Amino acid sequence: MRLFIHVFIVLFLLPSYGQVTFDLESLKNEYLYGELSAEEKFGILRTLSKETPNVIEKLAWGDSLIEFSTANNNLEHRLQGHLSKAWAYNDLGNYLSDISETLAALEIADSIGKNPAQLYNHLANVYGNVNNTNEAIKYYLKSIELHKKADSISYPNLIESYYNYSNFLLKNDLLDSALVYLEKAREATQKTTPQLITYITPYLDGNTGVYYFKKNQYDTAKPLIEKGVEGLISSHPDAAVEYYNYLADIAQEEGDLDQALAYSNKALEITESSNSTSELENLYLNLFEIERERKNYKTALEHFLAYQELKDSLINLPTIQKMYNLSKAYEVSNVQKEADLMAKEAEIQELRANRQQTISIIFVVVVVLLSLLLFGLFNRVKYVRKTSRIIEQEKERSDALLKNILPDETANELKANGKVNAKQFDSVTVLFADFCGFTKYSSRMQPQELVERVDFYFSRFDAIMEKYDLEKIKTIGDAYMCAGGLPYPHQDHALRVVLAAFEMIDLVQAFKKEAPNDPTRFDIRIGINTGPVVAGVVGTKKFVYDIWGDTVNIASRMESNSEAGQINVSEDTYKVIKNTLDCTFRGMVDVKHKGMMKMYFVDPLTQDQQKSLFEVNNITVQQT
Incomplete structure (x- = not known):
């Protein structure tokens, strides 16, 4: 399951050009040929980079927003440009580029003091897509924690984190926990505007339907998923693709293969028009199963080969390792900044200590200094011996703990090579x-x-x-x-x-x-x-x-x-x-x-x- 909400938040939290309802073609022409101020151009570029349905065009508008923001030294708009590109790469299934753009946005957020909770939520979505459960859970919980710690809670952003975490739990069949976070998202939605309630309700209804589908309660699941499709098909058809997949699954369970094929073909039509690949893997698998049951074996084989090729291209161990290395490099750089600050503070403290020591030495008798020196040397020897024993004991404990966590051969390789x-x-x-x-x-x-x-x-x-x-x-x-x-x-x-x-x-x-x-x-x-x-x-x-x-x-x-x-x-x-x-x-x-x-x-x-x-x-x- 890859249906994550990553668009609706920006419609309600960030200023954009005009109203939510707009003509994208008119905006393009106005930007290209109109006489506009810098702020008006920013507004149009933000809207186009967020709302253009074709992901290839979305990438181009994201690049334009970054270039224009850099030229005008506007970090807030530049952050949105990187985030729009991250969403587009996510829809294309290019998770490595998605991670790179998100980390660039995180660096900007850190530099301007912006709450990065929304960005950590998106990182969690990406790791969830490649089945890296530990990293996904870590970033989801970090996102929710940062939202709650904010001076003023942004309920649209909190809804996004609740919803996406519940979506991840559904994907991993942790159904009861998923339902808990779906209800948290629904409760938080009631504290927002009617416009946002109308926007998010199809997602909540659709995923509640998915919950009942996984519980094999198809009669309850089907009308809820259909409500989700109905609410999304006109505004965000690419978000409706996954729900069409589930409707196809239900039709298969009910033995209506023609209806299942109709749902899958509709999903394929939407996917091809938007260039999105995020649901193609499941879609090709559904088409394979449907055509196989219809005994169209040649067509079924074509769909299966397309599914296998896409699966192999989107998720592989080298790509996952590169994604992991990117996020870890970002975390290490933050730790290094803190270490540099601590080093500066230690240097200042050391200078003060040296000055005080110099003043004290003036008033100390030579005999007292020699006595203290001898006493210090004696204690130093004792301290070194004691410390050596402690270090050796801790090393033995560390080795024992490592071998308790990892196989002996693996633990030895890790100690010898660091990897x-x-x-x-x-x-x-x-x-x-x-x-x-x-x-x-x-x-x-x-x-x-x-x-x-x-x-x-x-x-x-x-x-x-x-x-x-x-x-x-x-x-x-x-x-x-x-x-x-x-x-x-x-x-x-x-x-x-x-x-x-x-x-x-x-x-x-x-x-x-x-x-x-x-x-x-x-x-x-x-x-x-x-x-x-x-x-x-x-x-x-x-x-x-x-x-x-x-x-x-x-x-x-x-x-x-x-x-x-x-x-x-x-x-x-x-x-x-x-x-x-x-x-x-x-x-x-x-x-x-x-x-x-x-x-x-x-x-x-x-x-x-x-x-x-x-x-x-x-x-x-x-x-x-």
Whole structure:
């Protein structure tokens, strides 16, 4: 989901030329041929750079605004020029250029003392588009915090941050949290003007419809999404494209393929007229699925190839790394400015101290000076020894903490080189586990109780990972992710992961039997897939070891299609373990964005059978 609000704010916060309703062609002619003052030219350029629907033209008007602002030394208007270009690059899917323009706007905002909350919100949108969850969440929360800390809260900007954060949560299927922030945006909207209420309501209605769509409540979702389209199609048709995609999805679910195709073609028409690529990826995928179901296989193949080509061109690891480096360079430059100020202050303090010391020396007897010097030297030796011991202890603690966060091989590489190169693993088995009904019960629990319950299970899962020499990757809410076969390859990594999964299920069921009436004793479902991945470390302060690739996505789909107490494996994993473990074929299952896939449930094993597998397959496990 890439439907972010980044246009409506400027209509209500920043002065523009004339009213919101205007004739763009008339404005172009007036700017090119009319006799205008500098302020009138600024107003027209700002309006054209914000409201021109064609993104290529929007880039050109943004450049004109920057050039004119630079010539007239007007930083406020120059900031808007960079921001308009950032929005245009976002619509084109050129996220690296988007980041560059946004950081240029941030530098100007810092220099003129302007609240940068809106710019951090846009940065969060970009990182959300490339699935960099950590960076996106960081900048969304920073944007909301800056809005709330402002002397006078700008509700239009606060609405934008609330809405976009809820949109990001919807994209990541954090539905209940997404609905909370949608309601925050709706509440804040009521504190603004009728004009803004009319403008933002289609976005709120449309995304509320998306929430119910993801809840599989199509009868509730469809009229809300249609209201969103109706409110946007005349003023911002490019924003309606995503909602057309969802209407096409609903039509597919209802079996009306002609209607689904009509919605998708309408979305494609809008996209081609505006040169926007932000929704083309999902649009081509929808067209592929529709034409495949209509048995137009040649047309379906064309759409799938277009989808794959666009997906590969928009998001790749080098581009994501460059984006990350740009934002980090900006943060480092800000830190350097603060360090320079501190150095100046330290220099002043040092000069004052030296002057005072000179005055004091005049009144000190030579004998006293010698005594103090000897005493100081003695204490200095003691201090150096003590400090050396402390430094050595802290170094040992730091090394232990680093190896607790990262695999040993990765931690050693990071200490030796200051960075870690990404690595390709040809065969890795990835496991996702998720608690059934956790969201429902967690909303009724106190925060401390919730954390203690999650830690109760996850700490025991960690022990199982250590036992089977598997690598814990991360936890996301109540989801637990691990992998076998990295950073050191194992030929039996698939079997190790499945046996670990059995122990996880046995552990959860054992605790549930102890207190069968306790609603916080959960069932667990597990999904497993085997294939190639890319592994590496992201971050410069809080290091995170992570893995990427379609193997990870399919493992997640295996978990979401699993059932309580079951281990659902893909066809690739089944081929590896079929000679060792018995599995039950579930048939072909339709997986969102993946098509029909074969899935298998691994038949249950007793603890004696598990122990027997250790001996027969010579699996070496660590004692926990």
